Amino acid sequence: AQSVSQHNHHVILSEAASLELGCNYSYGGTVNLFWYVQYPGQHLQLLLKYFSGDPLVKGIKGFEAEFIKSKFSFNLRKPSVQWSDTAEYFCAVNHGSGNTGKLIFGQGTTLQVKP
Amino acid sequence: DGGITQSPKYLFRKEGQNVTLSCEQNLNHDAMYWYRQDPGQGLRLIYYSQIVNDFQKGDIAEGYSVSREKKESFPLTVTSAQKNPTAFYLCASSMEGVSYNEQFFGPGTRLTVL
Numbered sequence: 001a002q003s004v005s006q007h008n009h010h011v012i013l014s015e016a017a018s019l020e021l022g023c024n025y026s027y028g029g030t031v032n033l034f035w036y037v038q039y040p041g042q043h044l045q046l047l048l049k050y051f052s053g054d055p056l057v058k059g060i061k062g063f064e065a066e067f068i069k070s071k072f073s074f075n076l077r078k079p080s081v082q083w084s085d086t087a088e089y090f091c092a093v094n095h096g097s098g099n100t101g102k103l104i105f106g107q108g109t110t111l112q113v114k115p
Numbered sequence: 116d117g118g119i120t121q122s123p124k125y126l127f128r129k130e131g132q133n134v135t136l137s138c139e140q141n142l143n144h145d146a147m148y149w150y151r152q153d154p155g156q157g158l159r160l161i162y163y164s165q166i167v168n169d170f171q172k173g174d175i176a177e178g179y180s181v182s183r184e185k186k187e188s189f190p191l192t193v194t195s196a197q198k199n200p201t202a203f204y205l206c207a208s209s210m211e212g213v214s215y216n217e218q219f220f221g222p223g224t225r226l227t228v229l
Binding site: 107 | 150160174211
Protein backbone atom coordinates (compact mmCIF):
# COMPACT_ATOMS: atom_id res chain seq x y z
CA ALA A 1 0.00 0.00 0.00
CA GLN A 2 1.13 3.53 -0.72
CA SER A 3 2.32 5.48 2.28
CA VAL A 4 3.77 8.81 3.32
CA SER A 5 6.34 9.08 6.07
CA GLN A 6 7.27 12.15 8.05
CA HIS A 7 10.32 11.35 10.10
CA ASN A 8 10.21 14.21 12.56
CA HIS A 9 7.23 13.95 14.88
CA HIS A 10 8.03 16.86 17.16
CA VAL A 11 10.52 19.62 16.38
CA ILE A 12 11.49 22.43 18.72
CA LEU A 13 13.43 25.41 17.36
CA SER A 14 14.36 28.87 18.47
CA GLU A 15 13.29 31.86 16.42
CA ALA A 16 15.56 32.55 13.42
CA ALA A 17 16.70 28.94 13.22
CA SER A 18 16.43 27.15 9.89
CA LEU A 19 13.80 24.47 9.39
CA GLU A 20 13.72 21.32 7.33
CA LEU A 21 10.93 18.78 7.72
CA GLY A 22 11.32 15.46 5.97
CA CYS A 23 8.67 13.75 3.85
CA ASN A 24 9.08 10.52 1.91
CA TYR A 25 6.46 8.61 -0.07
CA SER A 26 6.35 5.08 -1.38
CA TYR A 27 4.56 5.39 -4.74
CA GLY A 28 6.78 5.00 -7.81
CA GLY A 29 4.61 6.61 -10.47
CA THR A 30 3.56 10.18 -11.17
CA VAL A 31 2.68 12.04 -8.00
CA ASN A 32 1.30 15.36 -6.89
CA LEU A 33 2.69 16.55 -3.57
CA PHE A 34 1.32 18.88 -0.93
CA TRP A 35 2.24 20.42 2.37
CA TYR A 36 -0.63 21.50 4.62
CA VAL A 37 -0.38 23.39 7.90
CA GLN A 38 -2.70 23.50 10.89
CA TYR A 39 -2.11 26.53 13.12
CA PRO A 40 -3.53 26.29 16.66
CA GLY A 41 -7.29 26.75 16.53
CA GLN A 42 -7.39 27.20 12.77
CA HIS A 43 -8.42 25.18 9.74
CA LEU A 44 -5.96 23.00 7.91
CA GLN A 45 -4.68 25.06 4.97
CA LEU A 46 -2.39 24.61 1.98
CA LEU A 47 1.22 25.78 2.30
CA LEU A 48 2.41 24.73 -1.14
CA LYS A 49 2.05 22.05 -3.79
CA TYR A 50 3.95 20.45 -6.62
CA PHE A 51 2.41 18.81 -9.68
CA SER A 52 4.83 19.54 -12.53
CA GLY A 53 7.67 21.78 -13.65
CA ASP A 54 10.32 23.27 -11.40
CA PRO A 55 10.91 20.81 -8.54
CA LEU A 56 11.61 23.68 -6.16
CA VAL A 57 8.28 25.18 -5.20
CA LYS A 58 7.61 28.22 -3.11
CA GLY A 59 4.62 28.62 -0.86
CA ILE A 60 3.12 31.08 1.54
CA LYS A 61 4.93 32.65 4.51
CA GLY A 62 8.43 32.01 3.13
CA PHE A 63 8.16 28.22 2.95
CA GLU A 64 9.57 26.18 0.09
CA ALA A 65 9.86 22.50 -0.73
CA GLU A 66 12.00 20.50 -3.12
CA PHE A 67 10.75 17.45 -4.99
CA ILE A 68 13.55 14.92 -5.47
CA LYS A 69 12.10 12.11 -7.56
CA SER A 70 15.10 9.78 -7.15
CA LYS A 71 14.74 9.97 -3.37
CA PHE A 72 10.92 9.91 -3.29
CA SER A 73 11.15 13.00 -1.10
CA PHE A 74 9.43 16.35 -0.74
CA ASN A 75 11.09 18.10 2.18
CA LEU A 76 9.77 21.39 3.53
CA ARG A 77 12.21 24.20 4.32
CA LYS A 78 12.26 27.69 5.75
CA PRO A 79 15.50 29.62 6.27
CA SER A 80 14.42 31.47 9.40
CA VAL A 81 11.39 30.44 11.49
CA GLN A 82 9.20 32.74 13.53
CA TRP A 83 7.17 32.10 16.65
CA SER A 84 4.04 32.31 14.48
CA ASP A 85 5.19 29.20 12.56
CA THR A 86 4.27 27.07 15.56
CA ALA A 87 1.81 24.58 14.09
CA GLU A 88 1.32 21.04 12.89
CA TYR A 89 2.58 20.29 9.38
CA PHE A 90 1.31 17.52 7.13
CA CYS A 91 2.80 16.17 3.94
CA ALA A 92 0.31 14.59 1.50
CA VAL A 93 0.57 12.72 -1.78
CA ASN A 94 -1.86 12.09 -4.61
CA HIS A 95 -1.24 9.67 -7.45
CA GLY A 96 -0.95 11.96 -10.44
CA SER A 97 -2.02 9.27 -12.88
CA GLY A 98 -5.31 8.77 -11.07
CA ASN A 99 -8.38 10.81 -11.65
CA THR A 100 -9.43 11.38 -8.08
CA GLY A 101 -8.53 13.80 -5.35
CA LYS A 102 -7.59 11.04 -2.92
CA LEU A 103 -4.82 12.22 -0.65
CA ILE A 104 -2.58 10.09 1.52
CA PHE A 105 -1.28 12.04 4.49
CA GLY A 106 1.80 11.59 6.60
CA GLN A 107 1.58 11.37 10.37
CA GLY A 108 2.25 15.05 10.85
CA THR A 109 5.06 17.02 12.48
CA THR A 110 4.44 19.34 15.39
CA LEU A 111 6.70 22.38 15.21
CA GLN A 112 7.21 24.46 18.32
CA VAL A 113 9.13 27.71 17.89
CA LYS A 114 10.45 29.31 21.05
CA PRO A 115 10.61 33.12 21.11
CA ASP B 116 -18.01 34.58 2.86
CA GLY B 117 -17.20 31.28 1.16
CA GLY B 118 -16.06 28.25 3.04
CA ILE B 119 -16.84 24.95 4.66
CA THR B 120 -18.87 24.63 7.83
CA GLN B 121 -19.05 21.62 10.08
CA SER B 122 -21.43 21.13 12.93
CA PRO B 123 -21.42 20.56 15.76
CA LYS B 124 -17.94 21.48 16.95
CA TYR B 125 -18.10 18.99 19.81
CA LEU B 126 -20.29 15.89 19.92
CA PHE B 127 -20.79 13.34 22.64
CA ARG B 128 -22.37 10.00 21.99
CA LYS B 129 -23.21 6.96 24.03
CA GLU B 130 -21.95 3.60 22.87
CA GLY B 131 -24.37 1.89 20.51
CA GLN B 132 -25.80 5.09 19.07
CA ASN B 133 -25.48 6.33 15.53
CA VAL B 134 -24.56 9.97 15.06
CA THR B 135 -24.47 12.22 11.99
CA LEU B 136 -21.87 14.92 11.40
CA SER B 137 -22.79 17.79 9.14
CA CYS B 138 -20.62 19.28 6.38
CA GLU B 139 -21.75 22.12 4.13
CA GLN B 140 -19.78 24.11 1.55
CA ASN B 141 -20.70 27.19 -0.45
CA LEU B 142 -17.63 27.12 -2.69
CA ASN B 143 -19.50 25.41 -5.54
CA HIS B 144 -17.00 22.56 -5.37
CA ASP B 145 -17.81 19.26 -7.02
CA ALA B 146 -15.71 16.99 -4.79
CA MET B 147 -16.03 16.48 -1.05
CA TYR B 148 -14.11 14.34 1.42
CA TRP B 149 -14.26 13.06 4.99
CA TYR B 150 -11.10 12.44 7.00
CA ARG B 151 -10.46 11.19 10.46
CA GLN B 152 -7.54 12.69 12.42
CA ASP B 153 -5.98 10.79 15.32
CA PRO B 154 -2.87 11.88 17.25
CA GLY B 155 0.29 10.58 15.61
CA GLN B 156 -1.58 9.11 12.62
CA GLY B 157 -2.22 12.12 10.44
CA LEU B 158 -5.42 12.23 8.40
CA ARG B 159 -7.04 9.11 6.99
CA LEU B 160 -9.67 9.17 4.27
CA ILE B 161 -13.07 7.75 5.20
CA TYR B 162 -15.23 8.51 2.15
CA TYR B 163 -15.12 10.84 -0.82
CA SER B 164 -17.53 12.04 -3.44
CA GLN B 165 -16.61 13.48 -6.83
CA ILE B 166 -20.14 14.38 -7.92
CA VAL B 167 -23.65 14.47 -6.55
CA ASN B 168 -25.26 11.08 -5.95
CA ASP B 169 -21.93 9.28 -6.15
CA PHE B 170 -19.37 8.42 -3.48
CA GLN B 171 -16.54 5.96 -2.90
CA LYS B 172 -15.00 4.33 0.13
CA GLY B 173 -11.69 5.61 1.37
CA ASP B 174 -9.12 3.72 3.39
CA ILE B 175 -11.14 3.35 6.61
CA ALA B 176 -14.81 3.28 5.59
CA GLU B 177 -15.92 0.46 7.89
CA GLY B 178 -18.49 1.65 10.41
CA TYR B 179 -19.26 4.85 8.50
CA SER B 180 -21.82 5.87 5.90
CA VAL B 181 -22.36 8.97 3.76
CA SER B 182 -24.81 10.50 1.33
CA ARG B 183 -24.43 13.15 -1.35
CA GLU B 184 -27.91 14.28 -2.34
CA LYS B 185 -26.91 17.92 -2.82
CA LYS B 186 -23.73 19.44 -4.19
CA GLU B 187 -23.16 21.55 -1.10
CA SER B 188 -23.76 18.88 1.54
CA PHE B 189 -21.92 15.68 2.47
CA PRO B 190 -23.07 14.34 5.87
CA LEU B 191 -21.18 11.54 7.60
CA THR B 192 -22.91 9.00 9.85
CA VAL B 193 -20.80 7.23 12.44
CA THR B 194 -22.61 3.98 13.14
CA SER B 195 -22.50 1.73 16.17
CA ALA B 196 -20.40 -0.66 14.07
CA GLN B 197 -17.42 1.72 14.23
CA LYS B 198 -15.27 0.20 16.94
CA ASN B 199 -13.24 3.23 17.91
CA PRO B 200 -15.19 6.33 16.89
CA THR B 201 -13.66 8.86 19.28
CA ALA B 202 -11.64 11.16 17.00
CA PHE B 203 -11.46 14.51 15.25
CA TYR B 204 -13.37 14.49 11.94
CA LEU B 205 -12.48 16.84 9.10
CA CYS B 206 -14.50 17.56 6.00
CA ALA B 207 -12.87 18.96 2.86
CA SER B 208 -13.83 19.96 -0.65
CA SER B 209 -12.08 20.68 -3.93
CA MET B 210 -13.13 22.23 -7.20
CA GLU B 211 -12.91 18.91 -8.98
CA GLY B 212 -11.89 15.52 -7.69
CA VAL B 213 -8.67 15.48 -9.64
CA SER B 214 -5.19 14.82 -8.42
CA TYR B 215 -3.68 18.30 -8.47
CA ASN B 216 -6.44 20.34 -6.88
CA GLU B 217 -6.07 21.91 -3.48
CA GLN B 218 -8.50 20.69 -0.86
CA PHE B 219 -10.14 23.21 1.47
CA PHE B 220 -10.89 22.06 4.98
CA GLY B 221 -13.58 22.79 7.51
CA PRO B 222 -13.00 23.47 11.22
CA GLY B 223 -13.70 19.88 12.25
CA THR B 224 -15.97 18.04 14.68
CA ARG B 225 -14.56 16.37 17.76
CA LEU B 226 -16.56 13.25 18.54
CA THR B 227 -16.31 11.59 21.94
CA VAL B 228 -17.99 8.30 22.72
CA LEU B 229 -18.86 7.92 26.36
